[in-house]
Amino acid sequence: ALLQKLFGIGDVGVQSYTNLIGKLTEFYKEGAHILAARFQLYRSVMKANQTYAEWIAELRGIARECNFICPKEGCNQSLVDDSLRDVLILQTPHDHVRTRALQLTNPSLNEVLAIARTYET
Structure with missing residues (x-):
């Protein structure tokens, strides 16, 4: 139909x-309701026994609906990794990960994940 x-x-x-x-x-x-998807993304928290890699994969799935694209005309650069980095820093259950990440000047998602992984093991 x-x-x-x-x-x-x-x-x-x-x-x-x-x-x-x-x-x-x-x-x-x-x-797609972009604002609802972004709300869901920003409220997402890491589950018990979930690794950072698993959590980021889950967040990437949600982010597909968020339209994280540079708004400047002709730019079209993806802002997904920056947004995922921000969620990871804001919502991590590990204060030491947040503290280390915030000591860096504009760290990439990969840099923050590297910090997080050192505390996973």
């Missing part, structure tokens, strides 16, 4: 796979 609404009643059967996927992707992207 959705494809019929997107293409018209008789047009669905003649569409290529690429056209179908493109139209569906566009439809669901328009329906």
Whole structure:
């Protein structure tokens, strides 16, 4: 029924796979609630027995809906890693990870993860 609404009643059967996927992707992207996804991301906390790598993988999944793209015209640079770094620093259950990360000037996500991993073992 959705494809019929997107293409018209008789047009669905003649569409290529690429056209179908493109139209569906566009439809669901328009329906994404960016603010709700960002709220979910910023409120995410590391679960008990979860490694930092697992937590970041979970956060990356949420971040796909957050539209973390540079807003400057023609930029299109992804801001996902910066956002994940910020969430990791803000929400880590380990104060020593946050303290070490905040001592660095604008650390990358990988630098903060390296700090976090030293405390995991």
